[in-house]
Amino acid sequence: xxxxxxxxxxxxxxxxxxxxxxxxxxxxxxxxxxxxxxxxxxxxxxxxxxxxxxxxxxxxxxxxxxxxxxxxxxxxxxxxxxxxxxxxxxxxxxxxxxxxxxxxxxxxxxxxxxxxxxxxxxxxxxxxxxxxxxxxxxxxxxxxxxxxxxxxxxxxxxxxxxxxxxxxxxxxxxxxxxxxxxxxxxxxxxxxxxxxxxxxxxxxxxxxxxxxxxxxxxxxxxxxxxxxxxxxxxxxxxxxxxxxxxxxxxxxxxxxxxxxxxxxxxxxxxxxxxxxxxxxxxxxxxxxxxxxxxxxxxxxxxxxxxxxxxxxxxxxxxxxxxxxxxxxxxxxxxxxxxxxxxxxxxxxxxxxxxxxxxxxxxxxxxxxxxxxxxxxxxxxxxxxxxxxxxxxxxxxxxxxxxxxxxxxxxxxxxxxxxxxxxxxxxxxxxxxxxxxxxxxxxxxxxxxxxxxxxxxxxxxxxxxxxxxxxxxxxxxxxxxxxxxxxxxxxxxxxxxxxxxxxxxxxxxxxxxxxxxxx
Ligand SMILES: [Zn+2]
Numbered sequence: 001x002x003x004x005x006x007x008x009x010x011x012x013x014x015x016x017x018x019x020x021x022x023x024x025x026x027x028x029x030x031x032x033x034x035x036x037x038x039x040x041x042x043x044x045x046x047x048x049x050x051x052x053x054x055x056x057x058x059x060x061x062x063x064x065x066x067x068x069x070x071x072x073x074x075x076x077x078x079x080x081x082x083x084x085x086x087x088x089x090x091x092x093x094x095x096x097x098x099x100x101x102x103x104x105x106x107x108x109x110x111x112x113x114x115x116x117x118x119x120x121x122x123x124x125x126x127x128x129x130x131x132x133x134x135x136x137x138x139x140x141x142x143x144x145x146x147x148x149x150x151x152x153x154x155x156x157x158x159x160x161x162x163x164x165x166x167x168x169x170x171x172x173x174x175x176x177x178x179x180x181x182x183x184x185x186x187x188x189x190x191x192x193x194x195x196x197x198x199x200x201x202x203x204x205x206x207x208x209x210x211x212x213x214x215x216x217x218x219x220x221x222x223x224x225x226x227x228x229x230x231x232x233x234x235x236x237x238x239x240x241x242x243x244x245x246x247x248x249x250x251x252x253x254x255x256x257x258x259x260x261x262x263x264x265x266x267x268x269x270x271x272x273x274x275x276x277x278x279x280x281x282x283x284x285x286x287x288x289x290x291x292x293x294x295x296x297x298x299x300x301x302x303x304x305x306x307x308x309x310x311x312x313x314x315x316x317x318x319x320x321x322x323x324x325x326x327x328x329x330x331x332x333x334x335x336x337x338x339x340x341x342x343x344x345x346x347x348x349x350x351x352x353x354x355x356x357x358x359x360x361x362x363x364x365x366x367x368x369x370x371x372x373x374x375x376x377x378x379x380x381x382x383x384x385x386x387x388x389x390x391x392x393x394x395x396x397x398x399x400x401x402x403x404x405x406x407x408x409x410x411x412x413x414x415x416x417x418x419x420x421x422x423x424x425x426x427x428x429x430x431x432x433x434x435x436x437x438x439x440x441x442x443x444x445x446x447x448x449x450x451x452x453x454x455x456x457x458x459x460x461x462x463x464x465x466x467x468x469x470x471x472x473x474x475x476x477x478x479x480x481x482x483x484x485x486x487x488x489x490x491x492x493x494x495x496x497x498x499x500x501x502x503x504x505x506x507x508x509x510x511x512x513x514x515x516x517x518x
Contacts (some may be wrong), residue, residue, distance in 0.1 A: 049308070130256065216245055319341070408440075
């Protein structure tokens, strides 16, 4: 159809730019039709997020996801490969079960942290004890033997389990204010209490297990109803479990009141030694300039408190769906299209940094990279990432995006390189044009980012679909752009606090081996 149109165009002696514009609008139209009438997004989401589940680096589930991505791409006629870049401590999450067994029975909402040691197939029961407010590190050492045979509560008890927006809506201004002051004072006091132990968090947790504690119990509330952040354990022998703000508070109040509560913990997990880490790369070869690249980018790994639906399942399926659509509508791109599904982003952009180190020839000939990694929301912000001429081409490419999608997006040129919160930063650091497609919030920061509630039901499918269309069109336009875009950097802004000019971020080395105790 495109060819026929061009031939028709020539016969009417249209100028080449008019022909190109008509070709663009036909391709754009076909992208939109394919994305809306034949979407694979829900199927991809179900297979990746529901069935495979969380994709913590070093787990068999991440490996399963890499293999699934290859198979899925191959089914679409797209070549894909797993590229090894390092190794990580292998670990497999099993069941966690925590019950209050005295003075009454209640099953508690909790789970072991990532890489947590197990209870070795047993259910372990014991009393709870709270980190005390001692005068100094010597007094703490003297107190330490008290933890033997007990579970230690190491977090402060929250003043409220209601998020601030709920207080804002229903509290009187006075009581909201009072609550915030109380919380501030408690937070400050808890920080001082921990400091007086003389130990860092990891050193404290290890001192507790070495003194015979049965396990560590914590609460890392994420300031929303029912949400906690679930990161990695710092213990090496006994489990570390997170309890919900409700259940942690219950245990804390009982312990403090002298009710001598007892809990039973069953935490199952397997250590798997060193396992290889990979990035999955999918490729549609360029027809005119195969040595120049346009990249789609989204990290593939997740934390494992839930199923990594919005961090970054949605970014992942957006890129896969855009690749599927491009292969169908634009199978012979001018430049090579490459999708990067990075692992170990969550431990410091390791997969993408390794790629930048391992493929200087691709980075040097990169036209543009588009990364998405802040939730399920439609893209509302695109910046120039500090590249001086970004407004010229990004605005041009965006002009082809349908009005209903484009009108949602604010642009910011030349912008700044960005703080390095996701994989585009690995490219920007070496002066290569990587762009962050920034989503609207849907309360991502509190409700799904690294939480125990980052699940399929939080996905907003209309927004995800609109992002797949946006990515496919931007990639198409970047492929068709006659020349490689200029990489000149803009003058960096002055930091208003220090009065000094900020610097372009430096390239940081990929951590090629991690998760081990050493
Ligand atoms: Zn992420």
